[in-house]
Amino acid sequence: MSRKTRILLVDNDVDFIDLNKAVLENNGFEVAVAYAGREVMDKVKFEQPDIIVLDLMMEKHDTGFAVARALKADPVYKNIPILMLTAVGSETGMDFSQELDGYWMKTDDYANKPLSPEELIKRINALLERNKKA
Amino acid sequence: MGEQIRILVVDDEKGIREGCRRILAGEGYAVDVAENGKAGLELVKSQHYDLIVVDLMMPVMGGIDMMGHVREIDPEIIMIVITGFATIETAVEAIKHGAYDYIPKPFTPDNLIAVINRGIETRRLRLQTKRLMEERDQKLLEIANEKSKMHAIINSMADGVLVINRESQLVLWNPAAIRMLNLNEQLELGRQISEIVQNEDLIRVIKKACSPEASNYTSITEEIELPPPESKTIMVNVSVIRDDESGQDLGLVATLRDITRLKELDKLKSQFVAMVTHELRAPVSAIEGYLTAFLTGAAGSDPQMYRQMMERARQRARSLLELINDLLQFSKLEARSAVRKKEPLDISGIIKNTVELLKGQAESKDLTFEMDIPDSLPLVEADRTEMEQLFTNLISNAIKYNVKNGKVMVSAKPNKHFLNIKVADTGIGIEADCLPCIFDEFYRVSCPETRYTTGTGLGLSIVKKIVESHFGRIDVESTPKKGTTFTVKLPIKQKK
Numbered sequence: 001m002s003r004k005t006r007i008l009l010v011d012n013d014v015d016f017i018d019l020n021k022a023v024l025e026n027n028g029f030e031v032a033v034a035y036a037g038r039e040v041m042d043k044v045k046f047e048q049p050d051i052i053v054l055d056l057m058m059e060k061h062d063t064g065f066a067v068a069r070a071l072k073a074d075p076v077y078k079n080i081p082i083l084m085l086t087a088v089g090s091e092t093g094m095d096f097s098q099e100l101d102g103y104w105m106k107t108d109d110y111a112n113k114p115l116s117p118e119e120l121i122k123r124i125n126a127l128l129e130r131n132k133k134a
Numbered sequence: 135m136g137e138q139i140r141i142l143v144v145d146d147e148k149g150i151r152e153g154c155r156r157i158l159a160g161e162g163y164a165v166d167v168a169e170n171g172k173a174g175l176e177l178v179k180s181q182h183y184d185l186i187v188v189d190l191m192m193p194v195m196g197g198i199d200m201m202g203h204v205r206e207i208d209p210e211i212i213m214i215v216i217t218g219f220a221t222i223e224t225a226v227e228a229i230k231h232g233a234y235d236y237i238p239k240p241f242t243p244d245n246l247i248a249v250i251n252r253g254i255e256t257r258r259l260r261l262q263t264k265r266l267m268e269e270r271d272q273k274l275l276e277i278a279n280e281k282s283k284m285h286a287i288i289n290s291m292a293d294g295v296l297v298i299n300r301e302s303q304l305v306l307w308n309p310a311a312i313r314m315l316n317l318n319e320q321l322e323l324g325r326q327i328s329e330i331v332q333n334e335d336l337i338r339v340i341k342k343a344c345s346p347e348a349s350n351y352t353s354i355t356e357e358i359e360l361p362p363p364e365s366k367t368i369m370v371n372v373s374v375i376r377d378d379e380s381g382q383d384l385g386l387v388a389t390l391r392d393i394t395r396l397k398e399l400d401k402l403k404s405q406f407v408a409m410v411t412h413e414l415r416a417p418v419s420a421i422e423g424y425l426t427a428f429l430t431g432a433a434g435s436d437p438q439m440y441r442q443m444m445e446r447a448r449q450r451a452r453s454l455l456e457l458i459n460d461l462l463q464f465s466k467l468e469a470r471s472a473v474r475k476k477e478p479l480d481i482s483g484i485i486k487n488t489v490e491l492l493k494g495q496a497e498s499k500d501l502t503f504e505m506d507i508p509d510s511l512p513l514v515e516a517d518r519t520e521m522e523q524l525f526t527n528l529i530s531n532a533i534k535y536n537v538k539n540g541k542v543m544v545s546a547k548p549n550k551h552f553l554n555i556k557v558a559d560t561g562i563g564i565e566a567d568c569l570p571c572i573f574d575e576f577y578r579v580s581c582p583e584t585r586y587t588t589g590t591g592l593g594l595s596i597v598k599k600i601v602e603s604h605f606g607r608i609d610v611e612s613t614p615k616k617g618t619t620f621t622v623k624l625p626i627k628q629k630k
Binding site for chain 2: 014016022035036058087113116
């Protein structure tokens with residue numbers, strides 16, 4: 001029996017983590033969490049997640065980008081797909097997109113917050129599916 | 135010549151003196167007489183005459199000598215010579231010495247009157263010419279003064295000024311413009327503006343103001359960026375100079391204002407608004423998320439879990455209300471500096487009241503208070519509401535970030551110039567690398583212990599603003615897992 005899909009949820013908003021952890025677990029995922037960019041590397045090593053859901057603005061406004069760059073530069077972890085989440089678009093009007101900015105953002109998918117739990121699950125499954133084929 | 139015209143008659147023959155006096159007085163002139171040149175000169179020195187009739191041949195001082203002295207006193211006096219030897223030579227000699235005309239003896243009253251009247255008319259014209267010349271000189275001086283005044287004004291302006299004529303030549307500039315655009319200080323008058331100014335944007339704005347479409351508006355205002363090394367933002371206003379009377383275009387005047395600092399402030403303000411938006415969104419989207427999960431059952435079927443979610447949603451709603459209060463407080467502090475109401479205050483009373491109000495919060499964590507505040511403290515010139523806010527924020531932080539059964543210590547101690555108030559706790563402390571940021575707006579230390587503690591991230595920024603607006607200072611010392619001590623120093627009101 002294959003093990004459950006393990007997600008690493010990274011966000012500095014404790015409520016976002018608590019809520020989505022509950023919803024994702026209820027939908028059959030295993031969920032590990034990190035509350036800051038600097039915790040991510042240790043968590044990745046320890047938890048070996050299948051996918052990372054990463055918030056952009058944490059300690060700094062671009063912490064998510066820094067974390068993604070570090071992961072994609074690591075030969076061991078570069079294949080873990082990253083779904084970047086951010087509220088930056090709705091707050092500043094500055095809109096990134098996976099098609100145009102994915103190459104430098106070092107992300108595999110990108111979504112604006114707020115994001116409903118169903119939408120989040122849909123995006124996670126799609127990304128996992130795409131990654132399996134590749 | 136509104137006054138009566140004064141004539142002096144100098145002749146050694148009494149008959150001629152008196153005869154002339156009678157004839158001229160009859161014409162309405164005021165007449166004085168003297169018997170020789172010396173006596174006549176004394177009169178000229180002591181009062182004013184318009185015209186002198188003088189005999190050439192007199193004892194003591196003759197006519198030629200006297201005329202020389204008179205001209206030194208007043209070159210505008212008309213002198214008419216009476217001569218018994220009416221030869222061309224004597225007449226020429228007299229005129230050489232400054233005489234206006236001559237009358238040969240013997241003469242009729244009509245002869246005399248005709249010559250005198252002509253002389254008086256000449257005198258009138260001479261004086262008028264002199265007055266007009268003086269007026270003209272005065273006007274030229276005024277114009278020169280006006281010009282140098284205008285230059286002084288333009289040169290002392292903080293805004294840069296460039297004036298360009300219809301041929302696009304630079305005709306006037308001031309030091310501020312030279313500084314802003316970093317131009318060569320030795321500017322030559324009348325060079326093409328495009329040769330002098332390198333900035334293409336500025337040239338473009340000037341050209342736009344010259345274009346035919348520009349006649350529709352009176353001036354053009356644009357912001358231009360000066361690249362490094364200047365790195366400034368300049369607001370340029372270009373107006374057409376129109377002649378008041380003819381309405382003809384005379385050229386352009388460009389004023390340049392350095393708005394770099396304003397732009398920076400504007401940017402800070404936008405950043406603040408962006409941060410506020412972010413902070414307001416976070417609790418609302420958390421609450422929305424919990425409610426959605428509750429309504430859709432997305433988190434499974436455990437009722438205990440939903441209860442916890444609702445509890446968190448309520449906490450976030452409360453913290454949102456707190457945030458809104460803090461934001462109001464914060465913007466009030468920004469705007470209030472001018473209307474802050476300072477009065478001599480007894481800080482000990484304010485601290486004791488604040489502690490009393492926060493006792494309830496402290497009890498839920500089984501905290502104890504240790505107070506070391508003397509009953510009589512020197513007075514501090516301060517705003518009461520802001521002092522209450524200051525100590526509420528500090529003491530409630532000492533409670534919020536404390537551990538169970540911990541302590542909150544508040545002490546106050548005056549020294550010569552400052553009242554030192556310490557608020558210390560035995561709480562979780564702050565890591566050294568986070569300390570420099572704790573007074574920043576919306577900064578919150580993130581650590582596992584405070585993950586579920588709600589806060590706005592504005593409390594300490596408000597504290598710092600209040601302390602600084604009272605000319606005080608605030609220091610912080612902290613040891614992780616041991617506790618944090620804030621020291622507020624407020625200047626003591628000096629007795630006069």
